[in-house]
Amino acid sequence: MDFIEILKAILFGIVEGITEWLPISSTGHMIILDELVKLNVSDAFREMFLVVIQLGAILAVVVLYFRKLWPFSTKEKFFIKKDTFGMWFKILAACIPAAIVGVFFDDKINELFYNYQTVAAMLIIFGVLFIVIENYNKGRKPVMNSIAEITWKAAIGVGLFQLIAAVFPGTSRSGATILGGILLGMSRTTAAEFTFFLAVPVMAGASLLKLVKFGLAFSASEAVILIVGMVVAFVVSIIVIKFLLNYIRRNDFKAFGWYRIVLGVLVILFFSL
Template identity: 40%
Template structure:
């Protein structure tokens, strides 16, 4: 096994784990990270195809899923137990997750390939990063001026869930928007507190990322071999560990901080990408 390939798998796993749940776009960072890595370490004869790495980026999200499920294992267990006991509050929460998931799934299945072909590039990512940064600033200003009306996930209505789900579709259409950013900031615009929107975003990640993981493996089934499984294993482990650290940190962060810092990070990073694209282009 080529050491450079293993290094690339580990590197992309770390990038996925650290960025999946922050409002800075994991997809955008993975696109840029892969472009940068390939620039430093040109492809060799043993390098898997571009199609493999595209699928790899989706498949390693499984590590991030496991990290979230472990962190929220008590809540997940409580919901499942409540559903078995026919508790209305548990069923409402589960239905809310389904309602919020459907719009993004439908859009991805209908237009995912077209979007990936035309918008998965550094310039499109940079524009989405910049625009998203200003939207985060607007959301934070709104929440500072208007007190949130929903401060607990159990208080979410079906309409609230649908609104957050529609906001999540922006991440499908515009890579670089950030799935977590779209759900968290969308939720804040729709009256959810910052902490409630963040927690709900974690739960929405489970079906979305698991579905993407299964589809990614299916799409690249003809490319799977011993080398592929080793690279997946490396990416999975590094994604799992880095995502677990990130989830723990973010839960503490949102209890006492806002997302303005992430907004300026997105804007500065996006501008830098545009400058580099123009300079190198």
């Protein structure tokens, strides 16, 4: 197998691990990277790879938050943590809108919106929204400062923001859900953590859907590329999630908003020229 392809897979894993959790659109970055660094694979494998590589990023959340995500006590036999089960029910409820759209309209959405115009527009629009909403929230106190305090109404509201990201590439799933959470009264840390947890069923479901459509008939080189990409995405995601949580304890999301606006303009210029 060509060593260059492994290096490309590493690069894709790094970009996925960074952009999946920062609210800057992993799809937007992946589209640009795919234009600049072409994997020597079939179109069908490339489409699948760009989604399934997210499994590495999901595993990072599971590892970092295992105690919060696992609904059974490890200290007592058959002890169920009711708060954790309640959290999972809210997560699953928030996932329903995006799951329905993903299952029934995935191919149509890709056909209509998976293009640089949509990506650039959503990068800029949500970049502006981050700046506007942070200014609007200045001085306002959040009413939900932990996952346990998230209401059903807020959880479903975040799910609707996630639906926007599911339909329009470039929105950023993490960006939309964090923005939605802040608007609905969550603290930045709570909105970020809820976004991480939401990613587990959403991204696992999307990856499974792509794997089923592609089939499991991987060549040896394709399997290596996929595994390398996921492992790198896992390692980078661990670092980025920790960085983001530390960052938002002292800073707002305006910097990400400005970054998105600049990136959106660069995407338009790059593809236009």
